[in-house]
Amino acid sequence: MNIALGTIPFGTTVSERDSFAILDRFHEAGGTMLDTSNNYPFWVEGCSGDESEQTIGAWLAARGNRDAMVVGTKAGARPTTPGDRTLDSAEGLSAAAVARAAEASLRRLRTDRIDVYWAHIEDRSVRLEETLGAFDALARQGKVQSVGASNVPAWRLERARNTSAAHGWLPYTHVQLRHTYLRPRPFTRLAETGHVIASDEMLDYLRAEPDVTLWAYNTLMAGRYTRADRPLPESYDHPGTTRRLAVLREVAAELGVTPNQVVLAWILAGGHVPIVGVSSLAQLDEAIAATEVKLDDELRARLDAAG
Numbered sequence: 001m002n003i004a005l006g007t008i009p010f011g012t013t014v015s016e017r018d019s020f021a022i023l024d025r026f027h028e029a030g031g032t033m034l035d036t037s038n039n040y041p042f043w044v045e046g047c048s049g050d051e052s053e054q055t056i057g058a059w060l061a062a063r064g065n066r067d068a069m070v071v072g073t074k075a076g077a078r079p080t081t082p083g084d085r086t087l088d089s090a091e092g093l094s095a096a097a098v099a100r101a102a103e104a105s106l107r108r109l110r111t112d113r114i115d116v117y118w119a120h121i122e123d124r125s126v127r128l129e130e131t132l133g134a135f136d137a138l139a140r141q142g143k144v145q146s147v148g149a150s151n152v153p154a155w156r157l158e159r160a161r162n163t164s165a166a167h168g169w170l171p172y173t174h175v176q177l178r179h180t181y182l183r184p185r186p187f188t189r190l191a192e193t194g195h196v197i198a199s200d201e202m203l204d205y206l207r208a209e210p211d212v213t214l215w216a217y218n219t220l221m222a223g224r225y226t227r228a229d230r231p232l233p234e235s236y237d238h239p240g241t242t243r244r245l246a247v248l249r250e251v252a253a254e255l256g257v258t259p260n261q262v263v264l265a266w267i268l269a270g271g272h273v274p275i276v277g278v279s280s281l282a283q284l285d286e287a288i289a290a291t292e293v294k295l296d297d298e299l300r301a302r303l304d305a306a307g
Contacts, residue, residue, distance in 0.1 A: 001291055002262025002268060004033035004072070004215060005284075006277030008040045012047050012056035014279050022284055023059045029288045033070045035176075035215065035275050037120060038105045040076035043085045049078055049287035050108055071109060072116035072174075072215075074150060075101035076123055077194065087193055093123035102143055116174055117144040121151050121194045128163050136169035148215070151196040154205045157212075172212070177202065179216035179272065181263045181303070183243055184235040191233060202222040203270075214272040225259045240307030247306035257293050264290035266303055 005237055010019035023034075036056055042049030050193045075098050081089035081173070091097045105114060117138065119131060123294050138144040147158055149172045157175055161200060164171040179198035184190070190197070198214060224230045232241065252259045264287060267274040276287040295303070 001030040001032070001288070002273055003264070003287060003291060004035045004273050004275045005031055006032060006217065006275045007036045007052045007056060008277055009052075009279060010036075010040075010281075011051035012041055012044060016055055016058065018279075019055050020062070021281060022278060023056075024063075024083055025281055025284055026288075027063070027065065027068070030101065031288070032068065033072065035072050035217075037074035037077070037118075038101050038108075039074075039120070042079055045085075050147055053105055053108035057108050061110045064113055070115045071111065072118060072148075073105045073109065073114055074118035074120035075105070077120035080195060087121065090121065090123075092126060093119055093131040093134075094126050095130050095134040095137075098131060099138070102138050106143065113143055113145060114138075115145045116148055117146070118148045118150045118174070118176060119152075122156065127162055129167070132160060132164050132169055133167070136164070136167075139170040142181050144170075146170070146173055148172050148176060148213075150176035151194055152177075153196065154202040156197065157202070158205065161212075169259075174213050174215060175202070176215040176217060178218045179214065179267065180219050180221055181248060181266055182221070182232070184233070185238050188235040190235065199251035204285070210271075215275055216267050216272050219267060219274040219276060220260050220263060225263060243307035244303075245304055251295075251299055251303060255293060255299075257289070258286060260286060261290035261293050262295075262303075265295050266300070269295050269300055277295045 015133045034056055036052045038053060039049035041047050041050035060069065076091060076093045078091045079089045080091050083104050084119055091101060104110065117135065135144065135147045147170055149160060157172060177198040178195050206212055222230060248259050248262055252262045264274050278284045278287065
């Protein structure tokens with residue numbers, strides 16, 4: 001199943017017991033990919049940023065199924081100042097910071113390796129060679145299996161991959177970006193600090209680089225496709241949104257599925273990995289069922305042409 005389970009609230013707003021139930025159901029359905037970070041959810045009052053990794057680690061230990069799962073976590077965006085709910089004091093991506101972050105994540109996850117290790121945000125105060133060399137060192141130690149970049153523009157991803165190739169280092173083969181069916185107005189600054197949209201340039205780049213996988217986050221926009229009590233952000237207030245929502249709902253009605261499921265099926269049809277964050281088994285079941293939704297060429301063309 002080519003869906004990744006987002007785990008931001010696990011161990012906090014979603015209790016450990018409920019998190020275990022969601023993880024169990026995901027695993028039983030054939031899901032393998034887990035997405036977490038060394039700072040989830042630091043921005044929530046009373047949270048340290050340890051909780052998501054710790055909950056996953058506890059579940060892996062309790063179930064004894066580490067080898068069956070693909071565990072991805074991130075470094076670079078954990079605040080170094082206690083109580084900081086912003087990225088102002090983020091640890092960054094120096095070699096020392098990356099090494100420290102990896103060791104701490106391995107302890108919290110109760111594992112000896114990270115399957116996908118991400119640079120969570122850009123850190124342009126550090127030369128790419130230093131960051132990429134640190135990732136490669138972890139790989140040579142057997143602590144990291146593959147690496148990826150999150151929240152980067154296409155040119156930085158390409159530069160990083162070229163740099164790794166020139167040094168014989170493990171290259172980025174994953175990129176994680178905000179991507180969903182609706183699109184904000186061009187050149188809009190997102191309200192969420194650090195978030196980067198998968199641009200047309202990036203999507204074109206990925207079509208030319210099939211060995212790089214896009215993991216898409218914010219796929220269902222925190223329920224905004226289906227919940228009237230969660231209006232879309234102002235940046236999505238434009239005619240293209242109206243057209244896309246109309247076609248999305250038409251296609252969902254024709255197929256007898258939910259708009260959320262069409263969105264996930266559309267992302268999957270593009271060859272990408274949608275990250276789905278859920279807080280209940282019902283939400284997870286809806287997402288899992290999306291893997292059975294088939295969009296033929298005509299439906300995909302209608303969705304793509306809507307705006």
